[in-house]
Amino acid sequence: MLHSIEGKPPKFYGSVTVGERGQVAIPAAARRDLDIAPNAKLLVFGGPGKHALMLMKAESVADFIANATDNLARFDQLLKTNSAESPEGDRQNTTL
Numbered sequence: 453m454l455h456s457i458e459g460k461p462p463k464f465y466g467s468v469t470v471g472e473r474g475q476v477a478i479p480a481a482a483r484r485d486l487d488i489a490p491n492a493k494l495l496v497f498g499g500p501g502k503h504a505l506m507l508m509k510a511e512s513v514a515d516f517i518a519n520a521t522d523n524l525a526r527f528d529q530l531l532k533t534n535s536a537e538s539p540e541g542d543r544q545n546t547t548l
Contacts (some may be wrong), residue, residue: 463485465479465481465482466479466481478507486509488509492509492510493509493510493511494507494508494509494510495507495508495509495510495513
């Protein structure tokens with residue numbers, strides 16, 4: 453099952469072909485849904501193992517980092533709470 457962000461599953465917009473100069477066209481539906489206007493600045497990230505590529509609007513990066521930091525802090529607290537409540541050999545599975 454794919455994980456969701458903000459309660460919505462990821463959306464598939466289709467496929468693109470990389471041109472000789474390394475260019476791709478972002479599908480119109482994606483540009484419309486994600487409010488990507490001409491001259492928008494996008495950051496490009498590579499995924500693990502050379503299997504993924506992610507584009508993110510530059511203005512959204514600060515919010516993304518803040519949310520990730522909050523989630524990591526909650527996860528850390530959950531791990532500490534779980535460790536304190538469970539005997540050493542009796543770890544429980546916890547769903548986030």
